[in-house]
Amino acid sequence: MAKLSTSMLLLLCLFVLSVSATPIQTVDDDDAVGENSTSTFFNLTVLHINDIHCRFEEANKFGGACTAQESADGKCFGGYARLVHQSRHIRQQNPNTIFLSAGDFFQGTIWYTIHKWKAVSRFGNLLNLTAMSLGNHEFDDGVDGLLPFVEAANHPVIAANIDTSGEPRLHGKIPKSKVIEVDGRKIGIIGYLTPETSHISSPDGVQIFDEIRGVREEAERLKMEGVNILIAVGHAGYHKDVQIAEQVPDIDLVVGGHTNTFLWNGPAPSTEEPTGSYPTLVKQPSGRNVPVVQAFAFGKYLGNLMVTFNDDGEVIATAGLPILMDKTVPRDPHVVQELAPYREEVESLAEKEVGKTLVFLNGSRSSCRFGECNLGSFIADAYVNLFTKFAGPGQWSKVGIALLNSGAIRSSIDERVRNGSITYGNILSVAPFPNTVDVVKINGETLKKVLEFSVQDYDPSALDPLGGFLQVSGIQVVYDASRPKGDRVVELLARCNNCRIPVYLPVEPKEMYDVAMSSYLAGGGDGYKLLKGNIIEHTLTGMLDADTIINYMGKMSPIVAGLDRRISFVNGNDKSFCDKIGEGIGSETSGSMGVTVTPTVLATIASTITRNVDPQGSPAYSATSTVPQPSVAAITAADAM
Template sequence: MKLFKRFHFIRLSKVRSMPLVIGLSCFLSLGLSSQPVFADGHKSFEITILHTNDFHARFRPISKYDNNCSAENNAEGKCFGGSARLISAIEDARSRHKNTILLDGGDQFQGTLFYTMYKGKVAAEMMNKMQYDGMAVGNHEFDDGPVTLRAFMDTVNFPVLMANANVDLEPELKDKLQKSTIIVKDNRKIGLIGVVTEDVVDISSPGDNIIFTDAITAVQTEVDALTQQGVNIIILLSHSSYAIDKEIAANTTGVDVIVGGHDNTYLSNVSDRAKGPYPTVVNDTQIIQAYAYGKFLGELSVVFDDKGEVVSATGEPITIDKLISENSDVVARLDELEVPINELKEREVGSVSSELNGNRAVCRVQECDMGNMIADAMRHAVMDKGYTIALMNSGGIRASLDSGQVTLGEVMTILPFQNTLATFKVTGKQLLTAIENGVSEVEDVAGRFPQVSGMRFTFDATRPAGDRVTSIETQDEYGWSNLNLYGTYGMVSNNFIRGGGDGYKVFRSASDIYDFGPDLADVVAAYIDANPGYSGYTDGRINQE
C-alpha cells in the first residue's frame, strides 16, 4: 500500500505538560501505541478522524474546475478525486492508524448525472463500500424531499444525523432520523451529533412537516444528553459553514471536534489558499473541513486524556490526485452504472471558444461570465413572450466550463438541479425587494446572489442588508431606463427561485405565474447550440460601490 507524506502540526488545548505532549505526538506518529500512558499513570486515547464533505455525486474524477474530467486527462494525471481514488486513500489511512473513524459533513446528493438518474442509491453504495461511521444531513439531501432521504437512510449502514429539527410530523423521518448517536471505537464511547444549515427551508425542499430549530441550542442539548450517558468524547457533524461552526464552538461546551461542510472551506497548515488552519481551534474545539467534491480526504489525529479532553490534534488534508491509485473494482462498478447515462451524457450540444467561470467564490459576489450566459439564455427563451428580465441564483451554478465542445452532461453538471423555467410578472417594488435579497448576504458568499439579464444594478455592501441597492435599470426594445417602482415587469427565473427559494419569498406573490417551462439545463444547451463558438463576457450589468 502506498504511503503518503504527512505534515503534522500540533494544536494543544488544556495542556498538562508541553514536553510530554510533544514527545507523545512523536511517539504516536511512529504508530508504536494507540494508548500511551501519561506521567500520572492515566492512559490516553488516540483516534484519527477521516472526513469528507460536499461530495455532490462526484463519483468520477473531476478537473481543476470541479467539472467532468476526460478519461484521457485522467490517464495523464490531470484529474482529482473520484470514488475509486478516495477508497484507496481511506484504506491507506486505515493501514497507518490503529483507530480511525470515517465521517461526512453532508451534501452527498446532487451535482452529476449519477444523481439525476439514481438519486441517492450510488452514494449509499459507495459510502457503504468505504465503511463510513456517520454523516450529517446536508441541505441537498432534501432536494427531492424526505422520501428520497429516507430511501438513502434505509440503505446505508451508518447513522445519518440532524439534531436541529423536529421531524415528528414527517412520516418518512419520524422514528428514523436521529439527532445523535453513540459509537464505540477501541472500547471508548464516542458521541456523534448532526446539524444542518438553518436556512435549509430556503435553499432546498424539506417540505412543510419539518420544524427547523436553532443549531446552538440543539447541539448543547445533545451534548448534555450524551454526557449524562457517560460519553466524554463528542464530535459534531455540521453542515452549517466554517463561520457558523466557529459560532457553535464559541457558544457551546463539550464539543471536542466539529467536522464541517456546506461552504466548501479548505483548511490547511501548508497552503496559502486555505481559509484557516487545520484544525481551527475555538473554545478548545477542533474545527475541520476538507473543501468539496472529493478533492481532499481530511485526516486529523486527536489524542484525548481519560476525561475526554483534547491533548493534541495533528493532521493535514490529503489531496486526492494522481499519486493515489484507483480501485479497479470501484472503477468497474461505476462503468456499469454509467452505461444507461452515457448516451445522454456524451451528446454534444455546441461549443464555446473561452472558458466560463462558474466558481462560487466569484459568481456569489459579483457578475460572472457563466452567470451572464445562463441569464441570457433564460431571457432569450422567453423574450418574445414579453418576459424581458432574467434572474438566476448563483447557488444554482455548480461548476465552470472548459473551452471547446460542450456536452449535455457538462451542462447538467453546471446546472444539476433539474429546475424548470418559470415566468411571472412583478412590480418594480417587488423587483427591488428581490435584488435587495440577492445582495443581502454577499459578505457570506451566499447562493442567493443574483446573476441577471435585461437589467443592471449597483449596490453598496457596506450599507445594512435591505438597503444596499443604489440603482436599478431595466432594458426593453427602446433601451435602458430607471426602475419604475409602480411599473410591471415580466420576469423569467427558475421554479426554485419563483417558489421563494434562496430567500426570494417576494416572488411567491407575483402574478401570471407559470412554473413548468423546460428544464434549465436544456434551455442553456439550446442557447449554446444556437451560438456556436460562444465566448464568455462581462459587461458591467452588476456593479459594487
C-alpha cells in the same frame, strides 16, 4: 503551568508520525498531563469528507468531469475508488479510527440526475462510514428521495436539530446522535443541518431549528449519560461550525461542511486558497480550545485529523492535514469495476434531448464578451427562474436579478443542427464548469461597482476579450466606455422582486438586492474581489448551473431568445455592429455537435443594415432591418440566419 511528561510526549509523537509528519499542536496546556501523572492518553484518528456532490469518479482540479487526457496526464483527483483505498489503508494502520461525512453526498453531476440515491447509497456504503450528517441536498428529491437512502445506508444518518413529527415516514430513521465505543472510550457523534434547507431544498414536512440549540441539548444529554468525548458533525457552513465550537461548552471537536471550506497549514498543494488553519482552534469562554475542520469538497481531499484526549475526554493535542487525493493515491480496483455499469448509462445520456430551439443561441466570445448575447441572457434568466419556487410573501421570486460572467459560456447552440434539438452534451459544452447557482445579498452601491468592473478593461478592439464582462437578467444598464474607469455606468435599473408586477427601478445605493450568480463569481472569480469582499449574506444552493439551464430549457422550449437591450452603450464606444458581423461563429464549432458554420456576409452598415436574401434559403438572403443608435450588443451575420 502543567507540562506534558516526556514519556507521554514521546508516545504522542509516535502516534502522529505513524500517520503524518505534521507537528503536534497542544490545545490546552492547563489540561495537559503533569510530569508525575499516571493519566493515559487516548489517541483517535478522525477521517472526514463533506460535499462530495456525486463525484463518483475522479474529477479535474476544478471539480469538473475528468477527460481521458487529463487522467492520463495525472491531473485528476478524488473519486470513490481513491477514498475507499486511502480510508481502508489508514484504518489498517490505526485501529482507533472513525470516518465521518458532513453531508451533501447528493446532487452535483449527471450521475445523480440518472441514478439518484441508488448510486449514492451503493458507493457511500463502500466507505464504511462511522456516521453521516444530513446535508441540504439530501432533501433535493424530498422525503421520497431521502428515505430509501437512509434505509439502505450501512451507517447512521444523524441530525440533532430537526423535527420529523410532520413526516411520519422518517420517524425513528434519523437519530440526533450516535454513540460508539473505541478502545473502551465512549464517543458521542452529534449531527446538525442548516435551517436554510427549508429555503434551498425540499424537506417537505421536516422542521429544522437552530443548530446551536440542537447540538447543545443533545450534548448535555449525552454528557449526563457518561459520554465524555463529543464530536459535532454537520452541514451548516464554516461560520456556523465556529459558532458551535465556541458556544456549546461540552463539544470537543467540530467537523463541518456546506461552504466547501479549505483549511491548511503552509503552502497549499493545489489550486485552493486556505480559509484558515487545519484545524482551526476556537476558544470558548471557559478557555477551552475546540478544533474545527472541513475538507473542501468533491472528494479532492480526505480530512485526516489526529486528536489526543486525556482521561476526562478533553482534547490536549491535535495533528494532521487533509490528504490530497491525487494520482499518488491508488484506486481500489473493485470500486473501479463497480462504477462501470453506472458510467455506461451516464455516457448514453449525453445524447438525450433536453429541449429545442428555434433560434441560434449565441455564446461566441466575440459577442458575449463585448455586449449582450442571447445565450448569456437565457442562462441569466434561468438563474432567476430557479428561485421563483422559493418566493416569499409578496414576491414573485426570491431574486429578481442575476449576473453571469461571459467566460462561463463556452460554446453556442445552432438551431439548424438536429432540427434545433438540444442535448445534454450540448449543455455540458456550453457550461462545462462545476459552478453552482448561489444568491448573494449586496447593496446598490456594490451592485453598481460590480457593473463598473464589468467594463473596467473594456476594449472593443481586443483580440482576446476578457471573460469578466457580465451578462444580466433583470438589469438594464447603459455604459459609456469613453468615460474614466469606475465612472462608465450611465444608467442602471434593476427589476423588483417584492412586487406584483415586475418593473425596472433605479438602483439605490443603500437598498439591498438579492442577486443570483455562479459560485465562481460569488467567490471573486474573474477578478471580482470587490464583490466577494462586500457580500452581506451568501446563500449556497449547490444546484449546478448546467442542471439549472436544462430545467429552464425544458420549461421554455421551443426557445425563442432574442436581444432586448439589457446592455447598451452610448457614444458608439462599444465594438461596432459592423465589426461583429461575421465574427461570432464564423469559424466556430457549435457546441459539441461537430458542425462548423462559415457564413457568407452580405451587408453594409451605417445607421441601417441591409441583408441580401436568397429566396432559396442560402446563408445570404434578403431583408432590411434598422439598427437604432446608440448601438447595442450585436449578433453576427450567421447568428441572424
